[in-house]
Amino acid sequence: MKHPLAYLTVCLTLCASAVAAAPVPLSAENAWLRATPGTDVAAVYLTLHNTGAATVTVIGVRSALAADATIHETRLSGTVSAMRPALPLRIAPGAVVRLAPEGLHVMLHMLSRPLKAGEDVPLELLLEGGASVAVTAHVKALTEP
Numbered sequence: 001m002k003h004p005l006a007y008l009t010v011c012l013t014l015c016a017s018a019v020a021a022a023p024v025p026l027s028a029e030n031a032w033l034r035a036t037p038g039t040d041v042a043a044v045y046l047t048l049h050n051t052g053a054a055t056v057t058v059i060g061v062r063s064a065l066a067a068d069a070t071i072h073e074t075r076l077s078g079t080v081s082a083m084r085p086a087l088p089l090r091i092a093p094g095a096v097v098r099l100a101p102e103g104l105h106v107m108l109h110m111l112s113r114p115l116k117a118g119e120d121v122p123l124e125l126l127l128e129g130g131a132s133v134a135v136t137a138h139v140k141a142l143t144e145p
């Protein structure tokens with residue numbers, strides 16, 4: 001057995017450069033949320049488009065402004081609307097998935113401070129395989145349509 005560490009290093013280097021070089025075939029557009037006066041949770045809406053030829057799977061979300069973030073789906077069961085976890089979120093090749101009110105949304109928990117209208121919130125969508133997509137969500141006023 002010769003230099004097992006050397007082989008490991010080569011593998012890690014190749015794998016890391018493959019991930020860095022591959023363009024991520026997922027676009028994230030029109031990300032927005034409402035201002036959050038007096039609460040430390042927020043729902044973010046956006047449109048995801050898989051522009052590639054393979055399924056893209058979102059396995060997590062991060063934000064520098066929230067201690068915890070995930071994706072939920074709001075569903076009506078009878079007359080009660082409830083949120084359930086929606087990760088992992090699989091997006092078929094060519095598919096457009098809209099995260100919109102009354103449906104899928106990114107849920108931010110434990111915001112580090114209240115979010116004001118006009119500011120931008122950084123998000124990162126974590127994809128299966130190690131890539132990630134940076135998203136900037138715009139904060140709308142409560143009264144803004």
Ligand SMILES: [Cu+2]
Pocket residue numbers: 043072073083105106107
């Ligand atoms: Cu939620």
